[in-house]
Amino acid sequence: MHLVYPAVLAVLLFCVGLYGVLARRNAVLVLMSVELMLAAVSLNLVAFDVWLRDATHAGQVFTLFLIALSAAEIGIGLAIVLLVHRARGTVAIDELRALREPRAPQRETE
Amino acid sequence: MTSRELLSPSGQDVVFVLVGLVVLGAAVLCVTTRQLVHAALWLVVALGGLAVQYLLLTAEFVAWVQVLIYLGSVVVLLLFGLMLTKAPIGPSPDADSGNRPVALAVALAAAALLVTLVIDAFRTAWIDLDTPHGTAEQVGDSLFRTWVLPFEALSVLLLAALIGAIVVSRVRSRAGGDR
Numbered sequence: 001m002h003l004v005y006p007a008v009l010a011v012l013l014f015c016v017g018l019y020g021v022l023a024r025r026n027a028v029l030v031l032m033s034v035e036l037m038l039a040a041v042s043l044n045l046v047a048f049d050v051w052l053r054d055a056t057h058a059g060q061v062f063t064l065f066l067i068a069l070s071a072a073e074i075g076i077g078l079a080i081v082l083l084v085h086r087a088r089g090t091v092a093i094d095e096l097r098a099l100r101e102p103r104a105p106q107r108e109t110e
Numbered sequence: 111m112t113s114r115e116l117l118s119p120s121g122q123d124v125v126f127v128l129v130g131l132v133v134l135g136a137a138v139l140c141v142t143t144r145q146l147v148h149a150a151l152w153l154v155v156a157l158g159g160l161a162v163q164y165l166l167l168t169a170e171f172v173a174w175v176q177v178l179i180y181l182g183s184v185v186v187l188l189l190f191g192l193m194l195t196k197a198p199i200g201p202s203p204d205a206d207s208g209n210r211p212v213a214l215a216v217a218l219a220a221a222a223l224l225v226t227l228v229i230d231a232f233r234t235a236w237i238d239l240d241t242p243h244g245t246a247e248q249v250g251d252s253l254f255r256t257w258v259l260p261f262e263a264l265s266v267l268l269l270a271a272l273i274g275a276i277v278v279s280r281v282r283s284r285a286g287g288d289r
Contacts, residue, residue, distance in 0.1 A: 001120070001122050001123055001126060001166075001167075001236070001237045001239055002123065002235070002236060002237070003232045003235035003236065003237055004228065004229055004232050004233065004235070005123065005126050005127065005130065006126070006163065006167065006237075007228045007232055008225055008228055008229065009130045009133065009134070009163070011221060011224040011225050011228055012134055012221060012225070013133065013134065013137055013156075013160075014220075014224075015217045015218075015220050015221035015224070016134070016137040016138055016140075016141055016217070017137070017141070018213075018216065018217045018220060019141055019213050019214060019216070019217035020140070020141030022209060022212065022213030022216060022217070023141070023206050023207060023209065023210045023213035023214070024141065024205065024206060024207065025204060025205060025206055025207040026146060026195075026197070026202075026205055027195075028146070028188060028191045028192050028195060028197070029141075029146065029149055029205065031188065031191070032140060032141075032149060032150065032153050032188055033140075033141055035153065035157075035180075035184065035188075036137050036140065036141070036153070036156065039156070039157055039160050039180070042160075042172075042176075043160060043163060043164075046164055046167055046169045046172055046244070047167055047237070049169070049243070049244070050167050050168060050169060050237055050239070050243045050244065051235060051237045053238075053243055055252075056252045056256045056257070057243075057244065057248060057249050057252040057253075060169050060171070060172050060244050060249050061249065061252060061253055061256075061257045063169075063172050064171075064172065064175055064249075064253070065260065065261075065264055067175055067176060067179045067180065068179070068264055068268055069264070069267075070180075070184065071179055071183060071184055071187075071268070072267060072268050072271035072272075073271075074184050074187050074188065075187065075271055075272060075275040076271050076274055076275050076278070078187055078188070078190070078191040078275070078279075079274070079275040079276075079278040079279040080278060081191060081195060082191070082194055082195065082279050083278055083279060085194070085195045085196075086281075091195045092204065092207075093207075094207050094208070
Protein backbone atom coordinates (compact mmCIF):
# COMPACT_ATOMS: atom_id res chain seq x y z
CA MET A 1 0.00 0.00 0.00
CA HIS A 2 1.23 3.47 -0.80
CA LEU A 3 2.19 5.41 2.35
CA VAL A 4 0.51 8.49 0.90
CA TYR A 5 -2.99 7.04 1.42
CA PRO A 6 -2.93 6.90 5.25
CA ALA A 7 -0.83 10.08 5.48
CA VAL A 8 -3.24 12.12 3.35
CA LEU A 9 -6.25 10.69 5.18
CA ALA A 10 -4.67 11.66 8.50
CA VAL A 11 -3.97 15.18 7.23
CA LEU A 12 -7.54 15.66 6.01
CA LEU A 13 -8.98 14.25 9.24
CA PHE A 14 -6.77 16.60 11.26
CA CYS A 15 -7.95 19.59 9.23
CA VAL A 16 -11.59 18.59 9.69
CA GLY A 17 -10.94 18.49 13.42
CA LEU A 18 -9.21 21.87 13.21
CA TYR A 19 -12.25 23.34 11.50
CA GLY A 20 -14.48 21.85 14.19
CA VAL A 21 -12.40 23.28 17.03
CA LEU A 22 -12.45 26.74 15.48
CA ALA A 23 -16.05 26.81 14.27
CA ARG A 24 -18.05 24.99 16.94
CA ARG A 25 -19.73 26.87 19.74
CA ASN A 26 -20.80 24.09 22.09
CA ALA A 27 -17.91 23.00 24.33
CA VAL A 28 -18.79 19.30 24.03
CA LEU A 29 -18.65 19.57 20.23
CA VAL A 30 -15.22 21.20 20.54
CA LEU A 31 -14.10 18.19 22.58
CA MET A 32 -15.39 15.89 19.81
CA SER A 33 -13.32 17.80 17.25
CA VAL A 34 -10.27 17.41 19.47
CA GLU A 35 -10.95 13.67 19.44
CA LEU A 36 -10.93 13.74 15.63
CA MET A 37 -7.53 15.47 15.64
CA LEU A 38 -6.14 12.91 18.10
CA ALA A 39 -7.46 10.08 15.92
CA ALA A 40 -5.70 11.58 12.91
CA VAL A 41 -2.42 11.62 14.80
CA SER A 42 -2.99 8.00 15.86
CA LEU A 43 -3.47 6.96 12.23
CA ASN A 44 -0.17 8.63 11.34
CA LEU A 45 1.62 6.86 14.18
CA VAL A 46 0.30 3.44 13.15
CA ALA A 47 0.99 3.96 9.45
CA PHE A 48 4.56 5.11 9.98
CA ASP A 49 5.19 2.32 12.50
CA VAL A 50 4.06 -0.30 9.99
CA TRP A 51 6.06 1.41 7.24
CA LEU A 52 9.29 1.54 9.26
CA ARG A 53 8.83 -1.98 10.73
CA ASP A 54 9.97 -0.71 14.11
CA ALA A 55 11.24 -3.56 16.25
CA THR A 56 9.88 -2.02 19.46
CA HIS A 57 6.51 -1.12 17.89
CA ALA A 58 6.97 2.43 19.17
CA GLY A 59 4.25 3.94 16.97
CA GLN A 60 1.59 1.43 17.91
CA VAL A 61 2.46 1.57 21.62
CA PHE A 62 2.29 5.37 21.43
CA THR A 63 -1.12 5.00 19.80
CA LEU A 64 -2.28 2.89 22.75
CA PHE A 65 -0.94 5.57 25.12
CA LEU A 66 -2.66 8.24 23.06
CA ILE A 67 -6.00 6.43 23.29
CA ALA A 68 -5.67 6.18 27.08
CA LEU A 69 -4.62 9.83 27.28
CA SER A 70 -7.60 10.92 25.22
CA ALA A 71 -9.89 8.98 27.54
CA ALA A 72 -8.36 10.86 30.49
CA GLU A 73 -8.60 14.14 28.61
CA ILE A 74 -12.25 13.64 27.76
CA GLY A 75 -13.05 12.76 31.38
CA ILE A 76 -11.39 15.90 32.77
CA GLY A 77 -12.74 18.06 29.92
CA LEU A 78 -16.31 16.92 30.45
CA ALA A 79 -16.00 17.47 34.20
CA ILE A 80 -14.90 21.05 33.55
CA VAL A 81 -17.67 21.57 31.01
CA LEU A 82 -20.24 20.26 33.49
CA LEU A 83 -18.90 22.59 36.17
CA VAL A 84 -19.12 25.54 33.80
CA HIS A 85 -22.64 24.55 32.83
CA ARG A 86 -23.64 24.34 36.47
CA ALA A 87 -22.08 27.70 37.33
CA ARG A 88 -23.03 29.73 34.24
CA GLY A 89 -25.95 27.85 32.72
CA THR A 90 -24.33 27.69 29.29
CA VAL A 91 -21.65 25.74 27.44
CA ALA A 92 -21.34 28.15 24.50
CA ILE A 93 -17.66 28.99 24.57
CA ASP A 94 -18.05 32.47 23.12
CA GLU A 95 -20.28 33.50 26.02
CA LEU A 96 -17.67 32.62 28.63
CA ARG A 97 -15.93 35.99 28.77
CA ALA A 98 -15.09 36.35 32.45
CA LEU A 99 -11.36 36.20 31.77
CA ARG A 100 -11.45 38.52 28.75
CA GLU A 101 -9.06 41.45 28.60
CA PRO A 102 -10.70 44.77 29.28
CA ARG A 103 -10.81 47.16 26.36
CA ALA A 104 -7.53 49.04 26.68
CA PRO A 105 -8.49 52.48 25.20
CA GLN A 106 -11.52 52.80 27.47
CA ARG A 107 -9.37 52.10 30.50
CA GLU A 108 -6.91 54.79 29.61
CA THR A 109 -9.56 57.45 29.12
CA GLU A 110 -11.23 56.73 32.44
CA MET B 111 7.22 -0.48 -10.11
CA THR B 112 5.63 2.64 -8.74
CA SER B 113 3.70 3.53 -11.86
CA ARG B 114 2.54 -0.04 -12.28
CA GLU B 115 1.25 -0.20 -8.71
CA LEU B 116 -0.36 3.20 -9.02
CA LEU B 117 -2.20 2.12 -12.13
CA SER B 118 -3.32 -1.23 -10.72
CA PRO B 119 -4.00 -0.78 -7.02
CA SER B 120 -4.32 -3.82 -4.83
CA GLY B 121 -7.51 -4.79 -3.05
CA GLN B 122 -6.23 -3.32 0.20
CA ASP B 123 -5.67 0.04 -1.48
CA VAL B 124 -9.20 0.10 -2.86
CA VAL B 125 -10.75 -0.82 0.48
CA PHE B 126 -8.55 1.74 2.25
CA VAL B 127 -9.64 4.54 -0.07
CA LEU B 128 -13.32 3.58 0.19
CA VAL B 129 -13.29 3.35 3.99
CA GLY B 130 -11.23 6.54 4.07
CA LEU B 131 -13.96 8.34 2.15
CA VAL B 132 -16.53 7.07 4.66
CA VAL B 133 -14.33 8.24 7.56
CA LEU B 134 -13.85 11.68 6.02
CA GLY B 135 -17.53 12.07 5.22
CA ALA B 136 -18.52 11.07 8.74
CA ALA B 137 -15.94 13.47 10.20
CA VAL B 138 -17.21 16.36 8.07
CA LEU B 139 -20.80 15.59 9.09
CA CYS B 140 -19.66 15.37 12.72
CA VAL B 141 -18.28 18.92 12.67
CA THR B 142 -21.05 20.45 10.55
CA THR B 143 -24.32 18.86 11.70
CA ARG B 144 -26.65 21.05 13.70
CA GLN B 145 -28.07 18.17 15.74
CA LEU B 146 -25.76 17.69 18.69
CA VAL B 147 -26.53 14.02 19.33
CA HIS B 148 -26.05 13.22 15.64
CA ALA B 149 -22.55 14.72 15.88
CA ALA B 150 -21.64 12.12 18.52
CA LEU B 151 -23.09 9.33 16.37
CA TRP B 152 -21.15 10.48 13.29
CA LEU B 153 -18.06 10.46 15.49
CA VAL B 154 -18.79 6.76 16.13
CA VAL B 155 -18.83 6.13 12.37
CA ALA B 156 -15.57 8.03 11.85
CA LEU B 157 -13.71 6.30 14.68
CA GLY B 158 -15.10 2.88 13.71
CA GLY B 159 -13.92 3.40 10.14
CA LEU B 160 -10.54 4.35 11.53
CA ALA B 161 -10.44 1.00 13.36
CA VAL B 162 -11.01 -0.68 9.97
CA GLN B 163 -8.05 1.30 8.60
CA TYR B 164 -5.91 0.01 11.46
CA LEU B 165 -6.96 -3.53 10.58
CA LEU B 166 -6.00 -2.89 6.95
CA LEU B 167 -2.60 -1.64 8.14
CA THR B 168 -2.27 -5.00 10.01
CA ALA B 169 -2.30 -3.26 13.41
CA GLU B 170 -5.06 -5.45 14.77
CA PHE B 171 -4.40 -4.93 18.49
CA VAL B 172 -4.62 -1.15 18.13
CA ALA B 173 -7.78 -1.60 16.10
CA TRP B 174 -9.58 -3.55 18.80
CA VAL B 175 -8.35 -1.21 21.53
CA GLN B 176 -9.73 1.65 19.44
CA VAL B 177 -13.11 -0.08 19.21
CA LEU B 178 -13.18 -0.85 22.94
CA ILE B 179 -11.96 2.49 24.31
CA TYR B 180 -13.09 5.03 21.74
CA LEU B 181 -16.39 3.56 20.67
CA GLY B 182 -17.08 1.92 24.01
CA SER B 183 -16.24 4.63 26.50
CA VAL B 184 -15.24 7.95 24.96
CA VAL B 185 -18.35 8.33 22.81
CA VAL B 186 -20.56 7.22 25.70
CA LEU B 187 -18.87 9.85 27.87
CA LEU B 188 -19.50 12.46 25.18
CA LEU B 189 -23.16 11.48 24.97
CA PHE B 190 -23.38 11.76 28.75
CA GLY B 191 -21.81 15.20 28.50
CA LEU B 192 -24.32 16.27 25.88
CA MET B 193 -27.24 15.07 27.98
CA LEU B 194 -25.97 16.52 31.26
CA THR B 195 -25.50 19.94 29.63
CA LYS B 196 -29.12 19.75 28.48
CA ALA B 197 -28.40 19.62 24.78
CA PRO B 198 -31.56 19.96 22.68
CA ILE B 199 -32.66 16.84 20.82
CA GLY B 200 -33.72 18.64 17.66
CA PRO B 201 -31.57 20.86 15.48
CA SER B 202 -29.97 23.73 17.35
CA PRO B 203 -29.24 26.74 15.12
CA ASP B 204 -26.53 28.11 17.42
CA ALA B 205 -24.20 25.12 17.21
CA ASP B 206 -21.68 27.08 15.17
CA SER B 207 -20.08 30.32 16.21
CA GLY B 208 -19.62 33.41 14.09
CA ASN B 209 -16.09 32.61 12.99
CA ARG B 210 -17.11 29.82 10.61
CA PRO B 211 -15.65 31.44 7.45
CA VAL B 212 -12.33 32.08 9.17
CA ALA B 213 -12.27 28.50 10.48
CA LEU B 214 -13.02 27.17 7.01
CA ALA B 215 -10.24 29.28 5.49
CA VAL B 216 -7.72 28.16 8.13
CA ALA B 217 -8.68 24.49 7.74
CA LEU B 218 -8.53 24.61 3.92
CA ALA B 219 -5.19 26.40 3.95
CA ALA B 220 -3.74 23.90 6.43
CA ALA B 221 -5.12 20.98 4.40
CA ALA B 222 -3.69 22.29 1.13
CA LEU B 223 -0.29 22.96 2.66
CA LEU B 224 -0.03 19.63 4.49
CA VAL B 225 -1.38 17.50 1.62
CA THR B 226 1.12 19.08 -0.77
CA LEU B 227 3.94 18.54 1.71
CA VAL B 228 3.00 14.93 2.53
CA ILE B 229 2.53 13.86 -1.08
CA ASP B 230 5.82 15.50 -2.05
CA ALA B 231 7.67 13.90 0.86
CA PHE B 232 6.35 10.33 0.69
CA ARG B 233 5.78 9.90 -3.04
CA THR B 234 8.05 6.88 -3.26
CA ALA B 235 7.24 5.16 0.06
CA TRP B 236 5.42 1.85 0.09
CA ILE B 237 4.11 -0.10 3.05
CA ASP B 238 4.71 -3.83 2.97
CA LEU B 239 1.55 -5.43 4.29
CA ASP B 240 2.35 -9.06 3.52
CA THR B 241 3.75 -9.87 6.97
CA PRO B 242 1.58 -8.58 9.82
CA HIS B 243 3.23 -5.99 12.04
CA GLY B 244 1.15 -5.41 15.13
CA THR B 245 -0.62 -8.56 16.24
CA ALA B 246 -1.56 -8.73 19.90
CA GLU B 247 1.43 -10.98 20.57
CA GLN B 248 4.00 -8.62 19.01
CA VAL B 249 2.59 -5.44 20.51
CA GLY B 250 2.10 -7.00 23.94
CA ASP B 251 5.65 -8.31 23.82
CA SER B 252 7.18 -4.90 23.22
CA LEU B 253 4.66 -3.18 25.50
CA PHE B 254 5.73 -5.24 28.49
CA ARG B 255 9.43 -5.41 27.60
CA THR B 256 10.39 -1.98 26.30
CA TRP B 257 7.54 0.23 27.41
CA VAL B 258 6.71 -1.05 30.89
CA LEU B 259 7.64 2.14 32.75
CA PRO B 260 5.60 4.52 30.56
CA PHE B 261 2.74 2.02 30.69
CA GLU B 262 2.68 2.05 34.50
CA ALA B 263 3.08 5.83 34.60
CA LEU B 264 0.13 6.09 32.23
CA SER B 265 -2.03 3.95 34.50
CA VAL B 266 -1.22 6.28 37.43
CA LEU B 267 -2.07 9.26 35.22
CA LEU B 268 -5.39 7.69 34.24
CA LEU B 269 -6.24 7.09 37.89
CA ALA B 270 -5.30 10.67 38.76
CA ALA B 271 -7.45 11.96 35.90
CA LEU B 272 -10.45 9.92 37.01
CA ILE B 273 -10.13 11.07 40.63
CA GLY B 274 -9.66 14.62 39.39
CA ALA B 275 -12.80 14.40 37.28
CA ILE B 276 -14.79 13.17 40.28
CA VAL B 277 -13.41 15.94 42.53
CA VAL B 278 -14.04 18.66 39.94
CA SER B 279 -17.58 17.64 39.08
CA ARG B 280 -18.76 16.84 42.61
CA VAL B 281 -21.70 18.88 43.83
CA ARG B 282 -20.54 21.08 46.69
CA SER B 283 -23.04 22.02 49.37
CA ARG B 284 -22.68 25.75 49.91
CA ALA B 285 -24.86 25.97 53.01
CA GLY B 286 -22.88 23.48 55.05
CA GLY B 287 -19.56 25.01 54.15
CA ASP B 288 -17.86 21.65 53.79
CA ARG B 289 -16.42 20.63 50.49
